[in-house]
Amino acid sequence: MSREIFEAIEQIEKTKGIPKETLKQAVEAALLSAYRKNFKSSHKGVSVVIDPVSGRIKVLAKKLVVENPKDRATEISLTEVRKQGLEADIGDWVEVEITPHNFGRIAAQTAKQVILQRIREAERELIYEEFYEKEGEVITGLISYQEGNNIIVDLGKTTGILPAPEQVASEVYRPGGRMKFYIVEVRKTTKGPKIILSRTHPGLVRRLLELEIPEIHDGLVDIKAIAREPGVRSKVAVEARDKKIDPIGACIGNRGSRIRNIIDELRGEKIDIILWSERPEEFIAEALNPAEVKRVELDEEQRVATVYVDQSQLSLAIGKEGQNARLAAKITGWKIDIKGIPVGEEEEIGDGEETQDTP
Structure with missing residues (x-):
């Protein structure tokens, strides 16, 4: 069984990309837990290792070399040390093998669930680290299914969540549809990374x-x-x-x-x-494209820009339902008041009858 565990570790490294040493340490920790539970050991100097060559599982214990051992769990005689072919003197600490005869079977039964859990945790950590580095980036995913108001997106190694506020009202998210998503946030949870996506x-x-x-x-x-x-x-x-x-x-x-x-x-x-443009007048005029702006007057204190356009350009400058003016105000950071110049008064700009005031 020990060799099978070691081969499984190597296979998982190849297929899952989890470092062999990470898995080996997780398995050794699980086996130590199994040993302590089944053999009622409280000795802190006990460890379990997997031989990287043979794959054999060994239970080792650190013991103090003494003439007459009183506690066999923590002490060993010099004679016994010599029998095991170890080099040590009285007062030295040595590491000796104490693997029980039936430990392989017991360890396999007890540790299996723990090993699988550690492997899952290691996989989740790798996925978290991979996606955490991608915060603020774009990723392609497949629409999987809807869960409440959220859309679950298949990202390959894991899934992401497209919450309702991050969904575009005019878009239809059909299962199997391929789309690009913005990674807003990656959170670490007990069930694995929670990846928040956005289309807005x-x-x-x-x-x-x-x-x-x-x-x-x-x-x-x-x-x-x-x-x-x-x-x-x-x-x-x-x-x-x-x-x-x-x-x-x-x-x-x-x-x-x-x-x-x-x-x-x-x-x-x-x-x-x-x-x-660094010049607010120029930037505001550009922001109102495709409308042609005749003049921009700035109130620096109130951060309000009064924009003059030909009467024929007024509806274009404002946009459908005020959209063009709204976006121009948002991108420039200025409140924009658009005024139409009546026909025949192009040279002498004054207050037009129609205006659009944007927040």
């Missing part, structure tokens, strides 16, 4: 852009800010480190090929790529 997090858009666009991946183009209304529309502000690079063109790609792949992954969510 702005980080999903950021990571998809990094995966799809080489200039962003290589650091030639920076993503400065993202504002998102999941499933509907996102605005992404970008800046090129090299003036020779067109950051918007790099993100969109030839005939929109690059950005289209990301839109497809987000199930049709529109993405506006805008140019970031």
Whole structure:
């Protein structure tokens, strides 16, 4: 049986990726527990080891070499030491084998459940460490099933949870569907790692852009800010480190090929790529794309921007149900008040009748 245990350890290392030494230590600890339970041993100097060559299980005990042993559990005579071929003198501590004749059978029966538990714990720890390092990254998973309001996602070695608040209202999560998910958090629990996924997090858009666009991946183009209304529309502000690079063109790609792949992954969510600027007036004007902005006035103290557009551009600047203005306010950090310029008053900008005030 001992050899079978050792072979199982080696096989699990190959198939599960758990280090052999980790498993060996877990098995030895389980066997020691089995020995203490079955042979009523309280001697603290007892250990159980598996010989890496023969696979044989040995129970060893540290004993003090004395002339006349009074406690056979902790002491040994010099004569007995010599019989066992050990080199020691009176007063030395030696490690001697005390393996009971029937220990292999008892150990196998008693330790089996403990061994399996330790192996499961080691597997869980490895999975936790692997996914903990992936927090803030994107992973591909298969929709498995729904549990309450949560969607359970198959991630290969384990499963992840897509909670209701992290689900996009317009998306359908059918079992077997393959999607990309943002890893929000990895928690350690007694039942293994709990991996919280998201389809609504702005980080999903950021990571998809990094995966799809080489200039962003290589650091030639920076993503400065993202504002998102999941499933509907996102605005992404970008800046090129090299003036020779067109950051918007790099993100969109030839005939929109690059950005289209990301839109497809987000199930049709529109993405506006805008140019970031240190100057608030310029950044706010860019953020209201596709509307053309005539003028931006800033109230620094209240952090309010009054934006003037042609009357014909007013509905475009505001967007459907105020969405464009809302996202522009979110990505710039300014409250935006949009005013339409009546026809014929383009040169002399004043208060228009229609306005949109965004928080």
